[in-house]
Amino acid sequence: MTEPDLGQLFAVSFYSGFRDVVRDELQEVGPAFKLKTTLLGKRHDFLVFTSAVDATKLLHLRSAENAFVLCCLIDGIPTHRVRGLELVEHTVASARIGDCLQALARCRGIACLSDSPDWRFTVQLQGYHKSSADEVHKLSVEVLTALPALGKRRNEAEVDLRLQIIRDKGFLGLQLPRKAMNKRPYKALTRAGSLDPTVAYSLIRLTKPELGDTFLDPMCGAGTIPIEARLGFRLGAVICGDEDSQAVHITERNASTAETELAVHQWNALHLPLANETVDTIATNLPYGKDVPLDNPGHFLRALLSELARVMRIEGRAALLTAHGNDLDKLVRSGSTFRITSARTLNLYCRAVALLVLERGISRRGRKASNRRRPHKAIDSDKK
Ligand SMILES: C[S@@+](CC[C@H](N)C(=O)[O-])C[C@H]1O[C@@H](n2cnc3c(N)ncnc32)[C@H](O)[C@@H]1O
The missing domain is CATH 3.30.2130.30 (VC0802-like)
Structure with missing residues (x-):
């Protein structure tokens, strides 16, 4: 002992x-x-x-x-x-x-x-x-x-x-607490594939959000990630949406229970109604499994990465949770827009899912402009 x-x-x-x-x-x-x-x-x-x-x-x-x-x-x-x-x-x-x-x-x-x-x-x-x-x-x-x-x-x-x-x-x-800490009272409504709030919070934390950052979850489901973003961090705008109107409704209801303001949109994450380079941090839980199926994962991931690259500022960070980790890893490595700063496997809902944290790369041309916007920060590798 x-x-x-x-x-x-x-x-x-x-x-x-x-x-x-x-x-x-x-x-x-x-x-x-x-x-x-x-x-x-x-x-x-x-x-x-x-x-x-x-x-x-x-x-x-x-x-x-x-x-x-x-x-x-x-x-x-x-x-x-x-x-x-x-x-x-x-x-x-x-x-x-x-x-x-x-x-x-x-x-x-x-x-x-x-x-x-x-x-x-x-x-x-x-x-x-x-x-x-x-x-x-x-x-x-x-x-x-x-x-x-x-x-x-x-x-x-x-x-x-x-x-x-x-x-x-x-x-x-x-x-220590009277009830375990993982239950959040705002999560009155849920839907298939919804994340535990502690996981949602951890994803956002891995993107190293800074005061006033603009945050995006393009596929918000029941809204766990954007609500944790609002409650757990001092961000600027928190933008989220889903293609499913029921998900949008559930997110709005949960946000209201959490007494927090959220801009929730019904949209296609592959064609976001957002201007170029306007988002600092992204955390999202990609569709997977039979509950939220992806017909053509390769095609979907390529289109999504390209859209996230468009809306994200240089040096922006994204935490992506996916059952198609190998495909996503290969895609990222085959391009020059993002680099992987951390990769891990989680055991969620009795299956292994990959969590990749990406940083949007910086072109030689973009470096000067980016240095003017915010001081350059070295990226710690999260692999410990
Ligand atoms: C795994 S769920 C997200 C769960 C969410 N993180 C939560 O905690 O509740 C994936 C979501 O992606 C949405 N989705 C799938 N394809 C989409 C697309 N092209 N555009 C926007 N949303 C999409 C689905 O409707 C589903 O709500």
């Missing part, structure tokens, strides 16, 4: 593939954190860190799915069934739940929780284990029920305890 060496131990979960984005946001929200380890899961990863900062700020992370105050870290869980279960039992029994409950109250910004609060308990077990999640759950519940710091176990409870085990590592923690 590893003990914290600075402040309280925390973990935040996020979609695998966005570690750099979450670290970056964490740094912005509360800089005094020290990374302990990263747990790599099937769909979600966990950053585990110690921090002495005001943890209420963690509740405002837009790239994180959930956040936990940790009672303890577990390391080196044996694959041997009995020894593995013994270690889990020992860890849960010796976890300082009382101290952790006090930390949770501080993190939620309240004086204290009720005495012996009601609790809910979930186990997530990933990787190869000879014991099942049910066995681990039953054993842990027996131990937790006997602790005086905890009251009754209920489905709706003040405190959510999570035992997270991935391969031979894990943690026992208390969920």
Whole structure:
């Protein structure tokens, strides 16, 4: 078992593939954190860190799915069934739940929780284990029920305890927010292929938006990306649209629920009614799968890239999420308009999708004009 060496131990979960984005946001929200380890899961990863900062700020992370105050870290869980279960039992029994409950109250910004609060308990077990999640759950519940710091176990409870085990590592923690952070109240209406808000936010963040930038999502679906752009960043104009009138209607309704202004258009993304070189940053989730089919991906991608190149300013950035990553990669490399600054694969909705971040290149002729518009910024490679 590893003990914290600075402040309280925390973990935040996020979609695998966005570690750099979450670290970056964490740094912005509360800089005094020290990374302990990263747990790599099937769909979600966990950053585990110690921090002495005001943890209420963690509740405002837009790239994180959930956040936990940790009672303890577990390391080196044996694959041997009995020894593995013994270690889990020992860890849960010796976890300082009382101290952790006090930390949770501080993190939620309240004086204290009720005495012996009601609790809910979930186990997530990933990787190869000879014991099942049910066995681990039953054993842990027996131990937790006997602790005086905890009251009754209920489905709706003040405190959510999570035992997270991935391969031979894990943690026992208390969920920091009352409800997981990945649900946004504005998303009352949705449609096929709609993104989780944390993913939408992360896409935009990868385009490194700057104050007052003009932002575009040419295929907005239910509007998750442009709404996150409005709520999460200090942009100038946020422009979006979709060819489907129902998508336009849903985006307008969700934007109104989010109490934010959006210009939503019904249009064809391949022929945008926008002037040349007027957009700074673009993030979009291309049609894919049987829900939103693409008849001829090669043709579509070529036409889309050409239209994005037309409307985008020199040094503009675009984050494109697509199931046709290889085709898009080849197309970009075969031309000279864009260069790929970051490429990653995400596991979304049980399938692998590619996320490419592009920068619109700068011609020798355009460099002078561009230098006048904004200072040149070196591009960090996101491949870490
Ligand atoms: C995967 S969905 C986008 C989902 C969106 N990011 C969200 O979170 O709800 C792709 C969208 O592209 C739209 N679309 C497909 N072809 C288009 C085109 N040529 N012009 C504009 N929109 C298009 C579809 O109607 C669909 O809403």
